[in-house]
């Protein structure tokens with residue numbers, strides 16, 4: 001099934017962290033890389049003021065894994081990159097969110113799918129719509145239409161940065 005992952009970093013060497021996350025996520029079996037979006041520099045949404053901008057990107061993959069196993073994989077990669085969990089929406093070296101996993105719908109606080117805030121986040125929808133124009137966010141509709149209706153002022157393409165396929 002298709003998986004859409006959102007990657008974000010706003011501490012340290014942000015681009016190196018995103019590329020390292022892509023490399024590490026696909027190091028183990030069961031998750032196959034399909035494509036990565038462009039990289040965007042984005043104003044922080046929520047959390048304390050004074051945070052640096054994020055670098056955000058979307059990764060599309062195929063998986064045979066259960067959604068919970070994928071969440072564990074994503075959290076393992078976050079921890080490997082030294083994410084410190086302190087305050088909600090606070091600065092982080094690496095944040096990986098599962099946006100959709102096939103047509104899985106689940107409402108558990110530990111794993112809510114589709115991601116409950118994806119439909120309102122330009123830092124998710126703008127990169128996703130560009131890399132996957134046919135994409136659909138179940139319950140909300142076509143990603144291209146959702147992205148078109150958003151204020152994208154806080155989301156700037158960094159076309160000097162390109163994620164490579166995992167090594």
Ligand SMILES: Nc1ncnc2c1ncn2[C@@H]1O[C@H](COP(=O)(O)OP(=O)(O)OP(=O)(O)O)[C@@H](O)[C@H]1O
Nearest residue numbers: 088089095096097098099109110111112113115117
């Ligand atoms: N779709 C999902 N993807 C990733 N984590 C999820 C998802 N649904 C629920 N969670 C849970 O959310 C918890 C908190 O995640 P985290 O600290 O990364 O939140 P956040 O990234 O600050 O905020 P947000 O959830 O708004 O993106 C995680 O421990 C995880 O179990």
Ligand SMILES: Nc1nc2c(c(=O)[nH]1)N=C(CO)CN2
Nearest residue numbers: 008042043044045054089123
């Ligand atoms: N610009 C931006 N803002 C955020 C982000 C993010 O990845 N990019 N992630 C958050 C929690 O997941 C909260 N706020």
